[in-house]
Amino acid sequence: MIRMLLRVLGDEYAPPVRRTITLMTVTAVVEGLSYALLVPILRELFGADPAAARPWLLAFAAACTLYAVLRYRSDLSGFRVGTTLLRGVYHRLGDHLARLPLGWFNSGRVGEVSTLASHGVLQAMSVLAHLLAPLISAAVTPLTIVVVMLAYNWQLGLAALAAAPIVVAVQLWAGRSMAATDAERHARDREATGRVIEYLQAQPVLRAGGRTVERFDLLDDALHDLQRASRRSALSALPGVIGSALTVQAIFTALLTLGAYLALGGNIGAAELLAVLVLAARCADPLLSLAEMAGAVRSARAQLVRLDILLHTEPLPEPDHPIRPARYDLEFDSVTFEHGDRTVVEQLSLTVAEGRRLAIVGPSGAGKTTLLQLIARFHDVTAGAVRIGGVDVRDITTTDLMSQIAIVFQNVYLFDGTIEENIRLGRPDATDAEVRAAATAARLDEVIDRLPGGWSAHVGEGGALLSGGERQRVSIARALLKDAAIVLLDEVTSALDPVNEAAVHEGIERLMRGRTVVMVAHRPRSVHRADHVIFLTDGAIAAAGTHTELLTTDTRYAEFWGASTATGHADLSDARGTLSMPRVGRGSPL
Known part of the structure; x- marks a missing residue:
């Protein structure tokens, strides 16, 4: 998953993540090594001179302090990097979507992109803030503890080392068993999101037909399918969680049995046995937490995979x-x-x-x-x-x-801002005089004069606070301000009333004058x-x-x-x- 995360972030944003991962890994190793001090501490405490354990206790306290500092720094780094990269990923995603060919944006991708750009990006970037540190700790700390166990008793160390592939195999089996249901749940989620958007867009038609109180069957079916898929996904996770817990507990029991056998045979002392069992118990905790995190990790990785696929969709090539x-x-x-x-x-x-x-x-x-x-x-x-x-x-x-090229389409989209801001999209560095001249040429000045707030009047999302003819005048003013040599018009007056049509035609005539025009x-x-x-x-x-x-x-x-x-x-x-x-x-x- 870490490799996938770095792929999604790209070369520009990967270095701070690598530094954070390194810090988290060092923290996990220090945590594991600090437990190594339990063996000499317990040996001295159970020995003839318990006071001799004082230096070891001081060393253990120092190690714990170092671990606390490193843990604080690594967690803080994860939160900071996650917050910073969230903005960076949104910028990268937006820039990439702007470069994709228009034909890529078909109706089936509306729900997919909406879900990915909102929930998907947040979930993927939450890995850095919430999942990465415990995930690295759950993997690295037990391995460090196994190395410590090998140093003190090779039989128990080898037994713990031999158990590692079993734990990995169980985790992989659990992941594969959930892959199909996770994919189905994502597909249903995408379908439901698309249906919600469709339902909102269809409100004028539904209300005109007097169907405001009726159920929207397509949306209902999509939500029911999502509910069933989510239930199947939750149920499919149970075997993995239970299997991981039973495996870890069985391994701990086996180590306990082996330790008791070695202690009875005189191969290790009571202090070493107690210390090794404490290490084994401490090794079990992160492995059990790994099982609990598996669902969140798989879900985050699935979002990263989808982001990676989207970000590696080839745009039109540049010469x-x-x-x-x-x-x-x-x-x-x-x-x-x-x-x-x-x-x-x-x-x-x-x-x-x-x-x-x-x-x-x-x-x-x-x-x-x-x-x-x-x-x-x-x-x-x-x-x-x-x-x-x-x-x-x-x-x-x-x-x-x-x-x-200046393009004026029949359906005009305006951003939620002022009229002036929407006109300036044609040429952001234009002077105020040039913006107002373009508005006058498009006969937009008469609209501005009657709007509360004038030039500072907000148009609403998509230009919803303006009529269709008024939106077209803004679009024409934007094109006039751009002053491009080629003008493309996709019949911009087909749905306008006579008054707005006359005004828009006048603006279009000014726009076309002296330019190459295809309409x-x-x-x-x-x-x-x-x-x-x-x-x-x-x-x-x-x-x-x-x-x-x-x-x-x-x-x-x-x-x-x-x-x-x-x-x-x-x-x-x-x-x-x-x-x-x-x-x-x-x-x-x-």
Whole structure:
């Protein structure tokens, strides 16, 4: 487990842990050696001159004092290092999660990451503060005592040494017997956490359907499964605990019998026998505590294993020889992208000239948002290449790539802070004047004027205290402040009321001015702004041209547009499934 702990901490945080482990090991050895003084003490006390035991008693007192000081220092070091490293591990975990490809974050990992980032990290780091010292003491002190026993009587020492593999075997057997139930309990815990999150997110739907007083069956089933798995895990621990206790007691009894036999045969004196039995009894205590700690140790080690797996999940590779593009035109060169067993984009080729605007139109599931994500390198393509200014995005560092791209998504997430803090995410070193200019350009100033607190008004977690249109204005102001050369828009007005839509469109127009723009367009107003339109179906380009050209020359595009407007929906993706559109040419220049 210690090796796994060091792997999880990494090279940056491992040295203080090694120092703490060394101090704890020295403490455990001193504890074991202090018991060696019991033999001369008891020999003198049972001898002809009990006063001769005084020097040994003083030495024993000094050894106990040294042990107390070392124990205090090692425990304090464990608490301090554990507290310090808890923050370090959170930083390392956060940095690593930020580098993982977006495709890694599927819905099944919501509960897993939530549990691991909260309970898992705390439990893993509690090893340093609460488990490491007693664990090292339970392993090292008995071994030191066995060495002491060998020094005073080789028969009893060998007997104690021979018992060590038996204790280890019992512990390993207990661990293996619990492995399956522990894994099941973790899986159920992850499932239950995911269902709790799902239940909270589903509150608007449940309340709209008048189901606030009904039980949520999926959550109930997950909690019942977790309860049953926890019960099985607890029951599976009993054989190991009982087996360890019986083994230790049986070994102690065997040593007692052997000591009595040697004493009766005159091989050892009564003082030596009493001292050795005291050593054996002291050796049994940490072994019994080791059995009691086994469950906590296994649970902590399981969390460390999960942390290790997560921290060693490969992020998208950074280029060995990075190139910074000098232009901002875009190119998809025979791009294929597969997600799981599904081909989302297949052999797609297109170009967008610098400073031009491309609108991507198509039914839901056609791969529109995926194209934006490939430009921003949220995923790596399966085949082909995505280029900016003729440079493959895989040859651009993540920092340089993201500095050149401003992204505005339909669903905006704001951090729990002030409006100004959320805008500054676009460029933290911006001046106050630049922040306010960006807010004015996004027509956010009129929102700020009517909010209590103005610029200091808090937006709530996720921006919950603002409306959808107000959150979009913050997002646009953030993008304007960033002043990136490439703008990616995933239809940002599809769910807005007319007033907010007009304001957001005005801000978007300022954002797009003079920049290379790729937008997922669901509304006529957005499509009319584009210099070029591609009609995407099943990850391939079915038609390409201007909006006016496609309405007159491509019947499928016209039918798709007509189906959308006929049903009264401006969102073109609502027409999914109403038309059958075969693929045509896969390439489109702009």
